[in-house]
Amino acid sequence: MKNNIKFAMLGGGSWATAIVKMLTENADIVNWYMRNTDAIEHIRTQKHNPNYLSSVEFHTEQLNLTDNINEAVADADVLIFAIPSAFLDNELKQLTVDIKDKIIFSAIKGIVPESSLIVGEHFHVNYNVPFQNIGVITGPCHAEEVALERLSYLTIACADTEKAKLVAKHLSSDYIKTKISDDIIGTEYAAMLKNIYAIAAGIAHGLGYGDNFQSVLMSNSIREMKRFIKRVHKMKRNINDSAYLGDLLVTGYSVFSRNRMFGNMIGKGYTVKSAMMEMKMVAEGYYATKSAFLIVSKHKNKSKTPILNAVYEVLYENKNPKKVFKELTEKLD
Numbered sequence: 001m002k003n004n005i006k007f008a009m010l011g012g013g014s015w016a017t018a019i020v021k022m023l024t025e026n027a028d029i030v031n032w033y034m035r036n037t038d039a040i041e042h043i044r045t046q047k048h049n050p051n052y053l054s055s056v057e058f059h060t061e062q063l064n065l066t067d068n069i070n071e072a073v074a075d076a077d078v079l080i081f082a083i084p085s086a087f088l089d090n091e092l093k094q095l096t097v098d099i100k101d102k103i104i105f106s107a108i109k110g111i112v113p114e115s116s117l118i119v120g121e122h123f124h125v126n127y128n129v130p131f132q133n134i135g136v137i138t139g140p141c142h143a144e145e146v147a148l149e150r151l152s153y154l155t156i157a158c159a160d161t162e163k164a165k166l167v168a169k170h171l172s173s174d175y176i177k178t179k180i181s182d183d184i185i186g187t188e189y190a191a192m193l194k195n196i197y198a199i200a201a202g203i204a205h206g207l208g209y210g211d212n213f214q215s216v217l218m219s220n221s222i223r224e225m226k227r228f229i230k231r232v233h234k235m236k237r238n239i240n241d242s243a244y245l246g247d248l249l250v251t252g253y254s255v256f257s258r259n260r261m262f263g264n265m266i267g268k269g270y271t272v273k274s275a276m277m278e279m280k281m282v283a284e285g286y287y288a289t290k291s292a293f294l295i296v297s298k299h300k301n302k303s304k305t306p307i308l309n310a311v312y313e314v315l316y317e318n319k320n321p322k323k324v325f326k327e328l329t330e331k332l333d
Contacts, residue, residue, distance in 0.1 A: 004028075005027075005077045005078060005166065005170070006027075006029065006031070006075060006076045006077050006078070007023050007027055007030050007031070007076060007077070007078045007079075007080060007170065008030070008031035008032070008033065008072045008073055008076035008078070008079050008080070009023065009030055009031065009032045009033065009072075009080050009082065010033045010069065010072065010073075010079060010080065010081045010082065010083055010091070011033075011034065011081060011082035011083040011107075012033075012034025012035065012036055012039055012049070012051070012052070013052055013082060013084070013281075013282070014052040014053050014143040014144070014281075015082045015107055015143045016032075016034070016052075016082035016083075016107070017049045017052045017053045017056060017143065017147075018053060018056075018141075018143035018146040018147060019080060019082060019107060019137070019171070020032055020058070020063070021053075021056050021058070021146060021147070022146065022170075022171045022173065022176055023080075023170055023171065024058065024059065024062045024063070025173045025176075026169070026170045026171075026172070026173070027062070027170055028062065029062055029063075029064055030062060030063055030064070031064045031066065031071075031072040031073075031075070031076050032063050032064065032065050032066070032072065033066055033067070033068070033069050033071075033072035033073075034065075034067065035067055035091075036051070036067075037067050038050075039051055040065045040066070040067060043058065043060065043063070043065060044060055044065060047059075047060055052143070053143060053144065053146075053147040055147050055148075056147045069091060069094050069095060070094070070095060070096050070097045073095065073097045073099060073102070074097050076102070077102065077103060078102070078103045078104075078105065078166075078167065079099065079102050079103070079104050079105070080105045080106075080107055080137065080167075081104070081105070081106050081107065081108055081119065082107040082108060083108065084108070084110065084282040084284060084287075085108050085109075085110030085111060085112050085113070085119065085284060085287060085288070086110070086113060086282070086284075086287045088108065088112055088119065088122070089112055089113070089114040089115070089122075092126075092127070099123075099127055099129060100127060100128040100129050100130075101133075102129070102133065103133050103135070103163055103166075103167075104120075104123050104129050104133060104134050104135070105134075105135040105136065105137055105156075105158075105167055106119040106120055106123075106134075106135070106136050106137070106188065107136075107137040107138075108284075109138075109191040109192050109194075109195050109284045109288070110192050110195070110284045110287055110288045110291070111192060111287070111288060111291035111292070113287060113290075113291065116291060116294060116295070118185065118188045118189060118192065119136075119188065120134040120135075120136065120184055120185070120188055121185075131159050131184070132158075132159050132160045132163075133160070133163070134158070134159075134184065135156060135157055135158030135160075135163060135164060135167060135184060136155075136156075136157040136158070136184050136187050136188045136191065137154060137155075137156055137167070137171070138154070138155050138157065138187050138188070138190070138191045138243050138247060139152075139153070139154065139155070139191070139242075139243070139246065139247040139250060139251075140152075140153060140242055140243075140246040140247040140249065140250040140251075141153060141154050141176075141247075141250075142250060142254055142256040142257070143256075144256040145256070146175075146176070149174075149175040150175065151175050151177070152175060152176055152177070153176075153177045153178070153179070153242055153246070154168070154171060154176060154177070154178045154179075155178070155179055155180070155181050155187060155241075155242060155243035156168040156171070156178055156179070156180050156181070157180070157181040157182065157183055157184045157187040157188070157243070158180070158182070158184060159182060159184055161180060161182065164180040164181070164182075165180060168180055179242075181241075181243060183233075183235060183237050183243075185232070185233040186229050186233055186235065186237050186244075187243045187244070189228065189229050189232060189233070190225060190229060190243060190244045190247060190248070191243075191247060192284075192288045192291075192292065193225050193228060193229075193248075193288070193292060193308075194221075194225070194247050194248040194251045194252070195251060195259040195283070195284045195285030195288050196259075196285045196288055196289050196292060196307075196308055196311055197217075197218070197221035197224075197225070197248060197251075197252055197307060198248075198251040198252045198257050198259035198260045198263065198285060199259050199260070199262055199263035199266070199283070199285045199286070199289070199311050199315075200217060200221070200263060200307050200310065200311050201214060201217060201218065201221075201252040201253070201260050201263060202257075202259065202260040202261060202262060202263020202264035202265070202266070202267060203263040203264070203266050203267040203311070203314060203321050203325065204217055204263075204267065204325060205260070205263070205264050205267060206263065206264040206265065206266060206267020206268040206269075206321075207267040207321060207322055207325055209325070213329070214252075214253075216332050216333075217252075217307070217332065218248065218249065218252050218253075220306075220307060220332045220333070221248060221252070221307055222239060222240075222244070222245050222248055224304070224305055224306070224307055224308065225239065225244065225248065226239040226244075227304045227305070228292070228296070228304075228305060228308075229244075231299060231304075232295065258279065258281050258282075258283050259283050259284065259285040261279065261283075262275055262276070262279060262283035262285065262286065263285075263311075265278065265279070266314060266315070266321060267321055272286065272315055285311075286315060289308065289311050289312050289315055289316070290312070290315075290316055292305075292308055293308060293309070293312040293316075296308060296309075306328060306331040306332070307328065307332075310324050310325060310327075310328045
């Protein structure tokens with residue numbers, strides 16, 4: 001692999017902003033694509049993203065900012081995507097540059113609705129990117145704590161260990177510790193599922209359930225996650241590792257968790273639409289819930305996922321959260 005590897009960041013949200021901050025600790029230049037031209041101009045002149053993690057100040061000479069996805073991708077070796085899964089397909093349709101020989105890492109926690117595939121599989125099937133060139137960046141790690149330079153941990157998963165090490169090296173710093181994994185599919189599904197369980201935790205909190213119930217809910221969530229991932233991709237993994245259990249816990253409990261916040265609003269009586277409008281941010285778990293439920297339904301395995309089923313009933317069948325969670329309490333142990 002050549003020296004002076006060039007990275008491109010695709011996405012303008014909080015996680016994208018946090019990853020650019022990590023990359024600029026180690027890389028000379030980072031291509032950064034986002035659609036919002038006002039945000040681009042603001043970063044150029046004021047040195048921070050006006051909409052997300054505004055406390056992070058960038059050295060703009062390290063950034064090649066653009067609203068043209070092809071310009072960002074063209075001369076980059078490694079592409080990191082942090083575009084919400086619900087909008088990824090539309091963004092990719094703008095591509096005219098061939099990406100089949102690029103190294104693709106996903107920092108997206110969801111399933112692409114148009115293909116019903118996790119992001120890595122979507123790139124493989126639709127853009128002919130070899131699995132050896134596809135990886136995942138997962139937590140436990142909140143963007144807000146990266147902005148504050150609080151000690152955080154990342155898991156970098158890729159079938160090609162050398163590529164995982166390369167990305168891990170460029171994301172590491174005094175406040176970011178990294179480890180690598182070869183469980184690309186399992187970690188990507190875990191990153192998607194933990195958002196659903198965080199919504200469940202938020203709904204429970206909004207309904208007035210306390211810490212005792214939350215601990216039972218999280219305990220059952222990690223076991224449910226294990227069953228789901230084992231069904232879709234059976235391999236040896238320790239579900240208690242930070243990429244699975246750790247990421248679930250931080251997303252389920254943290255005040256920074258937008259999925260927990262979204263669930264909390266639903267539990268307090270907000271409609272899905274009103275909760276989304278008030279948050280002004282994308283709760284990936286909303287879209288992931290439908291995709292994950294369809295996967296479970298296809299496998300005829302719904303009895304094994306009572307928490308996922310409950311969240312789906314509340315979000316997509318408009319069932320009463322109080323009644324649904326009362327029924328859920330009888331299915332947990």
